[in-house]
Amino acid sequence: MLGISEFLVALIAFLLTVQFLKLQWAGRRLPPGPTPLPIIGNLWLLGFNLHPETLEKLAQIYGNIFTLWLGQCPVIVLHGFQAVKAGLTTNPEDVSGRPTTPFFKEKSTEKGIVLTSGHTWKQQRRFGLTTLRNLGLGKRGLEQQIQEEARQLVEHFLSERGQPLDPSLAFSRALSNIICALVLGRRFAAEDETLQRLLAANACLIQSASSISERLYNTFPWLLDYVPGPHKKVLSCHGFLHCFAKEEIRRHKESGIPDEPQDFIDYYLAQIIKCKDDPTSTFDEANLIQVILDFFIAGTESTATTLRWALISLVLHPDVQEKVQKELDAVLGPSQLICYEDRKKLPYTNAVIHEIQRYSCIAPVGVPRQCVKDTTLLEFPVPKGTIILPNICSVLSDPQQWETPRQFNPTHFLDKDGNFTSREAFLTFSAGHRVCLGEQLARIELFIFFASLLQAFTFRLPEGVTEINTERILGGLLQPHHYKICAVPR
Template sequence: MLMLAEVLLAFLLSLLILRFLKLRWAGRRLPPGPTPLPIIGNLWTLSFRLHHETLIQLAKIYGNIFTVWAGETPLIVFSGCKAVKDALISHGQEFSGRPITPFVNQFTQGKGIVASNGHGWRQQRCFGQMFLRRLGLQQEMGLEWQIQEEARHLLESFTSRRGRSLDPSVPIRHAVSNVTGALVFGRRFSSEDRNFQHLLKAINFVVSFNGTHWGRLFDTFPRLMRRVPGPHQEVFVYVEYVRSYVKQEIRSHLENPSDEPKDLTDFYLAQISKTKDDPNSTYDESNMIQLVIDFLLASSDTISTTLHWAVLYMVVYPAVQEEVQKELDAVLIPSQIVCYEDRKRLPYTNAVIHEIQRYANIASVGLARQCTKDTSIRGFLITKGTIIIPNLSSVLFDPEHWETPQQFNPSHFLDEGGNFVTNNAFLPFSAGHRVCLGEQMARIEIFILFASLLRAFTFQLPEGVTEINKDYIYGTVIQPHPYEICAIPRWTILHRRP
């Protein structure tokens, strides 16, 4: 019995040594990086997640292009503004693929925009661009009009609290999701609509799951994890709910067709009909469902999280909040509805919004890319199929491009004359062929909602609360810890001034 145990131990040890040597051989031409262990690679070093701060520290050791191993899969990490822009822009075509992880594949089946490749991805993205462009050109019921209408409802929601403490994430998420809901379904949803609220809960759970330890474990050991109980089983229940919800909305559109397309569902149904005889068309119901889900997941969570951080920073930095309000009061007349064009006359407000996006850093590492053909970059040969990780945090906090990268400083976007200036290292929406499709929509929505809120309210801590947690919750999207604030109507504050 003892001899059998020794033989088994020797066999396992030999197997581990062979796998270790295999990893070393596979990585001989890859960029440098920490030594991987058999089976788990560098997951132990990475604490089973691709944390942006850990990757920044590794870049200091191994350089701005280095390799980490997720299990026995190599990931090439690009760090710092120059390296990331070289990868995403100079080699944008070569790094335009999207790796399909086991979780994402089970969720999307390679459909839609976010997690698709090749001809299907190009057609779906082209449609998405066309839809947003046409919507942006509409003056009435168009994108900006929808956002302004939702801003009005958001202000009413805050006003109803009469200065009492509240969790701002709830009305903000509802408002942002309603903008997206109006774009894809053609109508807004009441805060009392339980089905819509359950949809938001499901979307939040799905987005959050992919950045958890369970999500990483599922992608690393999919066959095993499918048989193990845990929240990864629950997430697919939520996925199915979102899919069923979208299918029901599509059926409603088919049963009640409109004379003129007014939302994404209408436009896509028309596109399916238009291209039904084209053998190369990928416009079908399965792609349509996933495209709608992509819009719901991508825009609702990222925009609402940015605004959630925005309110927190205004509480933490009251002098910044006051300066924004002074500018808004000086430039906009009281009855004026905030328009995106107003940003040109509000340089400080615009700078604060950009600094919120930089400092909040909600995209963190950024979505992975995949090399579509053998490519040489900075002396390294990156073979087709290799996964690329652009560490966006290393760009947004690159000390070579930001005067005070670790501080919240709106002056990063202002010149000496107080005029707004751009910064080449501002890449919160990523860059290149896979740049965020909804970038312009996000810019408009964040500006209008933020400016509208700051005109109407001053945000401060509830009575008896002396500080707010500025740390973050790490996940697919970087979230602030739950907090409560008081939204004080500004007419009250102005009335009290001597």
């Protein structure tokens, strides 16, 4: 007769076998992929991370559409330009949802724009786009704000007198202030304590995304809710941002809603009143809080990270830096104010900015999508609720689309006559219905900041330093390690 210990071992083995067979049955019609283990799925194979190199190796084995199991949840990965384009644009409405993983639920409570689906997402996104345009996106007013932040950034670099500096905080501060001006109607001084806490909390959330702690939380939420660890710090950072947004809303309410709204919160509070009798309205304070967080989280670190990679590219390719400066000098001169419209006269500069975005690929898989209905992806039937991961890095390094995909080469965006040319495979901002809401803002910021810095400085490694770390830190974004660089006034 079996003892208690033998019985428990047999029971566990039986349950694991049942779980294994259930996974096999559930995945029988899904695209091929590595065999999942009970409970943890393929997390062991991935090292609990979705690293671009790992996804590349799996695509070589299983093809341009394959299935991974993150715990007990199947995830379909799209690899390469053709698969990503077809998967996101053939039936864009079908894959326009967001997954409601335990970690996402804890942070967003299904509010806002970035992590919502269906009616809420459509209504909030539409209002967000309209309001950004009302606040000057694509017009001279907002461009002047960006130019002012670029000017202050240049002044900050000048104050260092060519000595080694870490540009990370300065980039984040400048870009955060643009969001503050749009959303709050005010900017913060560089030394402001609230701004420092905002940036620290924002960085914490970006670094936590797609981390091991997030994967573990999604797999064992019932356990990690009661266990200390990095996930607790992440939730604390989110709580700080939530309180900050709530306080800003309170300040706006106390000031009264103006006849002529000055910022996003003004417009949103007016919309809440306008729609108070509409039963289909999703405009309320909870959604406003999350939209504010969406703007800060998505609108600061992505562009700041791209600029950090930009300076690395410049010191590694001084010939490219010199050529950009010669074009700027010839077309604009040493002191003319940079406008976004100038990109049309600066094809090489524009090409370099695009190549920095392509080559650095800061968002490996972006924010996951979810099927909102039964659909078909590349001839595979995919049930409603399935999570889709478009591998954006694989698009930006697809050898069928780029002449030298593994090399930094601005001529990817130039024709034979030296004119700037756009590329269909440049999907930095994703594709389909959930293309990045802030794409136009990011493009304007990148161009004005990059051109303003190259107009004023030559960037070099500090004396005695012969190389710079180009390894990528995996998180919500692929960030570079902190480094110091010399901004030598021209």
